Amino acid sequence: MDEHRVVWEARQWQKRTDRTESEQAYEGSRSSKEARRAARRATKAATEGTGEREGIVAEVRRARCLVLHEGQxxxxxxxxxTLRLLTDVPVAGDRVAFDLxxxxxxxxxxxxxxxxxxxRMRTQRGSSSRQQQQEEQVLAANVDLAVIVASAAMxxxxxxxxDRYLIMCQYGEVAPLLCLNKCDLAEEQPDLSIYEGLGVPVLYTSATTGEGLEELRVHLQGKFSVLTGHSGVGKSSxxxxxxxxxxxxxxxxxxxTGRGRHTTTVSSLHKLDEGTYLIDTPGIRSLALWEVDxxxxxxxxxxxxxxxxxxxFRNCLHASEPGCAVKEAVRLGDIPFERYESYLRVLSGE
Ligand SMILES: Nc1nc2c(ncn2[C@@H]2O[C@H](COP(=O)(O)OP(=O)(O)OP(=O)(O)O)[C@@H](O)[C@H]2O)c(=O)[nH]1
Ligand SMILES: [Mg+2]
Ligand SMILES: [Zn+2]
Structure with a gap:
């Protein structure tokens, strides 16, 4: 199973090399604290003299947003x-230049x-017809880690x-961590070894009893993380x-219904300690996938x-093509059947 871990990391690395120079510069800045400080100094130098400051978007409401700057x-x-000038709507985690x-x-x-x-993809009704329009919705920006929160029960x-959340992480180039919460409610925990085999860290937690929280804290340390997952799984808790x-x-x-009530309606960024930040997000209703054709x-x-x-075939979609080595690997048990099944479901637009 260790081979899969290598493939996962290699894939991320490969995608990173496709980036623009400025993105790489910032990417590099995420690799160590010193580099991060250097990037901050560079941005500061670039914005100095214009009265501009740099901050991190903590929360976006309808007509205003809160920016975290030097602890305020x-x-x-x-x-x-302002929105015309920005050309994009800011989201939690965005780094912004602003004036005070x-x-x-x-x-x-x-x-x-x-x-x-x-x-994620948001589907909107077209203005004139019933046509559905699809629009990219950025849940959080500049995060190092996505904590995919699921619940063991309720x-x-x-x-x-x-699997869909993992695709979202791959697309956004964010490292995933799977957090199975509400472990206090289930007598038997689901088998998550498939994900461990893929190199995705798996934690078992309970926001109620505190189980697994110290381990979670270790994974979050020194990073910008986002908690994502369905409503009611316990992200805000x-x-x-x-x-x-x-x-x-x-x-x-x-x-x-056994479902969450969509209690959190906007994403918000919270500082855990110096260099450690967490973004809570609203529960996702459906996870259509953006731009993954x-x-x-x-x-x-x-x-x-x-x-x-x-x-x-070089363009094999691993569906009904003859001579497909991926299907053969599934048959031999080298690729978990469940993952292949997920792939087929997303492929067929389910
Ligand atoms: N037993 C148990 N209950 C939990 C745990 N974590 C959260 N809950 C409960 O689950 C319910 C939903 O928790 P929230 O934190 O609001 O869930 P959420 O993921 O933020 O939901 P949205 O904001 O709707 O996306 C609340 O009643 C919590 O008290 C847990 O580990 N164990
Ligand atoms: Mg919530
Ligand atoms: Zn194939």
């Missing part, structure tokens, strides 16, 4: 003029290039959803527990990469 939250209006006036109000100037982004664990404060609202899962989908399953070199 700065209120910045998001009026139509005498009464402490900020004016956003620019969103700095995003090193990573966690993205709502029940859905392994196939995890985990953040509260880690912050040791009841900052975020939580609500019970509906007894009738059927041709490129196979690249998001890193364990397919090596066997696919032996497929008869």
């Amino acid at each position: 939250y700065v209120d910045c209006p998001l009026d139509p003029h 006036d005498d009464i402490g109000q900020g004016t956003l100037h620019r969103i700095l290039p995003r090193a990573t982004k966690l993205v 709502p029940p664990f859905h392994p196939r959803l995890v 985990l953040v509260n527990r880690l912050l040791e404060q009841e900052i975020l609202q939580v609500a019970e899962v509906s007894a009738a 059927s041709y490129s989908l196979r690249f998001y399953f890193p364990e397919f990469e090596e066997p696919s070199l032996n497929c008869k």
Whole structure:
């Protein structure tokens, strides 16, 4: 199984080499604290003299956003003029250049290039017809780690959803970690060895009893992380527990449907300690995948990469083609059947 780990990491590395220079510069800055400081100094130098400052977007509401700057939250209006200037809507984790006036109000100037982004697709009704339009929705920017939170029970664990979250991480170039929360509620924990085999760290936690939280803290240390997952799995509860404060609202899962109530409605960034930040996000209703067309989908399953070199057709989609080495690897048990099944489901647009 260790080979898969290598493939996963190699794939990430390979994608990184495709980046632009400025992205690579920032990427490099994430590799060590010293480099991160150097990047900050460089940005500071670039923005000095213009009165501009740099901050991190902590929360975006309808007409304003909060920017974290030197330990203070700065209120910045998001009026139509500012939004036109920015060309994109800021999201939690974005690094922004802004100006501060005498009464402490900020004016956003620019969103700095995003090193990573966690993205999902949002479907919107077209204005004139019933046509559905699809639009990229960035959940969080510049994160090093995506904590995919699932629950052992209430709502029940859905392994196939995890595969979709992993595709989202691969697409956004964010390292994944699987956190199975509410372990106190389940007598038997689901088998997550498939994910460990892929090189994805797996943690078993309970925001109620505190189980696994110290281990989670170790993984978060010194990183910008985002918690993502379905509604009601306990994302906000985990953040509260880690912050040791009841900052975020939580609500019970509906007894009738067993589903979460979409309690969190906007993403928010929280500082755990110097250099450690957490972004809580709203629960995702459905995880349609942005820009992952059927041709490129196979690249998001890193364990397919090596066997696919032996497929008869170079463009093999590993579906109904003859001489498919990926299907053969599934038959031999080298690729877990569940992962292949997930792949086929996403491929068929389910
Ligand atoms: N037993 C148990 N309950 C938990 C645990 N974590 C969270 N809960 C409960 O689960 C419910 C939902 O928790 P939230 O933290 O609001 O879930 P969320 O993922 O933030 O949900 P959204 O904001 O809707 O996306 C609350 O009633 C929590 O008290 C846990 O580890 N064990
Ligand atoms: Mg929440
Ligand atoms: Zn094939």
